[in-house]
Amino acid sequence: MAEDPLIRVRGLVKSFQGVRALDGVDFEVARGEVVVVIGQSGSGKSTLIRCLNGLVEPDDGEILVGGTAVDTHSQREWRLLRQRIGMVFQDYSLFPHLTVLRNITLAPIRTGRASPAEAEALARELLARVLLPEKADAYPGELSGGQQQRVAIARALAMRPEVMLFDEPTSALDPETIQEVLDLMRSLARDGMTMVIVSHEMGFAREVADRVVFIDRGRVVETGPPVAIFRDAREERTRAFLAKIL
Amino acid sequence: MAYQFDFAYIIANGPALLQGLAMTVLVSVLSIALSVIVGVVGAAVRVFRVPVLSQAFAFYVDFIRNTPLLAQIFFIFYGLPSIGMGLSIFWSGVVALTAWGGAYNVENMRGGFLAVSKGMREAALSLGLRPLLYLWLVAIPLGLRVAIPAMLNTSVSVLKNSSYLQAIGFGELTFVAMERVAMDFRTLEMFASIGLLYLGLVLLLSFLARRLEHRLQSPFRTA
Numbered sequence: 216m217a218e219d220p221l222i223r224v225r226g227l228v229k230s231f232q233g234v235r236a237l238d239g240v241d242f243e244v245a246r247g248e249v250v251v252v253i254g255q256s257g258s259g260k261s262t263l264i265r266c267l268n269g270l271v272e273p274d275d276g277e278i279l280v281g282g283t284a285v286d287t288h289s290q291r292e293w294r295l296l297r298q299r300i301g302m303v304f305q306d307y308s309l310f311p312h313l314t315v316l317r318n319i320t321l322a323p324i325r326t327g328r329a330s331p332a333e334a335e336a337l338a339r340e341l342l343a344r345v346l347l348p349e350k351a352d353a354y355p356g357e358l359s360g361g362q363q364q365r366v367a368i369a370r371a372l373a374m375r376p377e378v379m380l381f382d383e384p385t386s387a388l389d390p391e392t393i394q395e396v397l398d399l400m401r402s403l404a405r406d407g408m409t410m411v412i413v414s415h416e417m418g419f420a421r422e423v424a425d426r427v428v429f430i431d432r433g434r435v436v437e438t439g440p441p442v443a444i445f446r447d448a449r450e451e452r453t454r455a456f457l458a459k460i461l
Numbered sequence: 462m463a464y465q466f467d468f469a470y471i472i473a474n475g476p477a478l479l480q481g482l483a484m485t486v487l488v489s490v491l492s493i494a495l496s497v498i499v500g501v502v503g504a505a506v507r508v509f510r511v512p513v514l515s516q517a518f519a520f521y522v523d524f525i526r527n528t529p530l531l532a533q534i535f536f537i538f539y540g541l542p543s544i545g546m547g548l549s550i551f552w553s554g555v556v557a558l559t560a561w562g563g564a565y566n567v568e569n570m571r572g573g574f575l576a577v578s579k580g581m582r583e584a585a586l587s588l589g590l591r592p593l594l595y596l597w598l599v600a601i602p603l604g605l606r607v608a609i610p611a612m613l614n615t616s617v618s619v620l621k622n623s624s625y626l627q628a629i630g631f632g633e634l635t636f637v638a639m640e641r642v643a644m645d646f647r648t649l650e651m652f653a654s655i656g657l658l659y660l661g662l663v664l665l666l667s668f669l670a671r672r673l674e675h676r677l678q679s680p681f682r683t684a
C-alpha cells in the first residue's frame with residue numbers, strides 16, 4: 216500500500232477582500248519529493264505555500280499532514296506542526312539584532328528541542344554545511360543577500376524539519392549570489408529532503424524537481440514531471456506562461 | 462545697590478539640597494523604569510489587539526494625555542484614600558509619575574512595534590515559537606531600538622515633572638527649595654541652584670540613554 220503523502224491539500228479556497236487567491240486547490244507532496252510550484256505573479260503561489268504552515272488560514276478545504284487532518288483554525292496545532300515544517304522567505308527574515316549563531320539556535324532552544332550546547336553544536340554543523348562556518352558571530356547585516364539566505368536555510372534546518380517550504384528564495388538576490396543558494400538547495404534535494412519550492416528559476420526546476428505544479432488564477436492548471444511540463448505541456452495556459460518566461 | 466549673590470548660603474544649604482536631589486533621583490528612576498514597563502506592556506496589548514485590555518489602555522492613554530498632571534497627582538493623593546486606596550506621599554508620587562510617563566510610553570513603544578516588519582513575526586512563528594516568545598525575543602528588542610529616542614523625551618519629562626510632587630509635600634528638590642525660600646527669601650540662589658541640578662540630571666539621563674541606544678544599535682551599524 217502506498218504511504219500517505221506527507222502533505223495533502225484538498226479543495227483549498229482563500230479570498231482576500233473578495234479577491235480569490237486560491238480557488239479550490241488540490242495539491243500533495245510525498246515524502247522525499249521535490250515539488251516546484253510555478254506561475255505568474257499574483258496567481259496564488261505564496262498563498263498556497265503559506266497555507267501549508269498556517270501563516271494563511273484558508274476559508275475552505277482541508278490540509279492533511281502525515282495523513283492527519285489539521286484543524287486550520289487552531290494556532291496551537293499549527294505551532295506544533297511548524298516545528299516539523301521549515302519555511303524560507305524571499306527576504307530571508309533573519310533577526311537582525313541576533314548573531315548568525317543565535318538566529319540558528321533560537322528556535323531549537325526555545326521550543327525545548329535541544330540544550331544550548333546541543334543547539335550550538337548543530338548550528339555550527341549547519342553553518343559548515345551552508346559553507347559559512349566563519350560567520351557564526353556575524354550579524355545578518357554584515358552578510359550578503361546570498362549568505363543571509365543560506366543562514367535562513369540553516370535556521371530552518373536546525374529544527375530538523377520533515378519538509379522545507381521555500382517562497383521564491385532567490386528572487387531578492389543579486390544574480391551573482393543566486394547560484395550559491397540554488398547549489399545549497401540542490402544538495403538538500405540530493406540528501407532526500409522533502410521540499411516545496413516556489414520559484415521562477417526554470418533551469419533549476421527542470422533539474423531538481425520531481426514534479427512541477429503550474430498554478431494560474433488560484434487553480435492548479437497542470438502538474439507533472441519537469442519534462443512533461445517544460446516540453447510537452449498539455450494546457451494552453453501552461454504553454455503561454457512558459458513561452459513568456461523561458 | 463547690586464544684589465549680593467550669596468554662595469555661602471548655597472553651601473550652607475548643601476545637605477538639604479542633596480537630600481532633595483536624592484529624592485528626586487529616586488522617584489524619577491523608579492517612575493521611569495516602571496513607566497517603560499507600562500509602556501511596553503500597554504503597547505503590546507494595543508498592537509496585538511488583546512480584547513478588552515486594548516480598549517482599556519487606549520482609554521488610559523487618552524485620559525492621562527488630556528488631563529493636567531497636577532490634577533492627576535491630587536486625584537491619587539487626595540482622591541484615592543476616599544475609596545480606601547490611600548498611598549503614602551512617596552508612593553503617590555511614584556504612581557502618579559509612572560501613570561503619566563507610562564501613557565506616553567505606550568504610544569512611544571507602539572510606534573516601535575509598528576516599525577518591526579510583519580516578516581519578523583512570520584519568521585518567528587514559522588520556527589514554531591510561541592507568540593509571546595516572539596514578543597519577548599524579537600519584537601521588544603527591535604521595537605525598543607526605534608522607541609528609545611521618544612522614550613528618552615518622555616523620561617526627561619518625568620524627571621522634570623517630579624517637581625510637581627512638591628504640591629503634595631513630597632520632599633524632592635523643588636520642595637526643599639520652596640521650604641528654604643519661605644524661611645530665608647534667598648530666591649535667586651535657591652532656584653538657580655536647583656535649576657543647575659535639574660539640568661545636570663537631564664544631561665546625565667540623555668548621556669545614559671545615548672549609551673544604551675548606541676549599544677542596542679551595534680548590530681546594525683555594520684550593515
Ligand SMILES: Nc1ncnc2c1ncn2[C@@H]1O[C@H](COP(=O)(O)OP(=O)(O)O)[C@@H](O)[C@H]1O
Nearest residue numbers: 231234235236255256257258259260261262263
Ligand atoms: N494578505 C493579503 N491581502 C490582500 N490580498 C492578498 C494578500 N495576499 C495575497 N493577496 C492577493 O491574492 C492573490 C494571490 O497572491 P499571492 O499568493 O501572493 O500570489 P503569488 O505568490 O503567486 O505572486 C493576489 O491577487 C494578491 O494580491
Ligand SMILES: [Mg+2]
Nearest residue numbers: 260261262383
Ligand atoms: Mg509570491
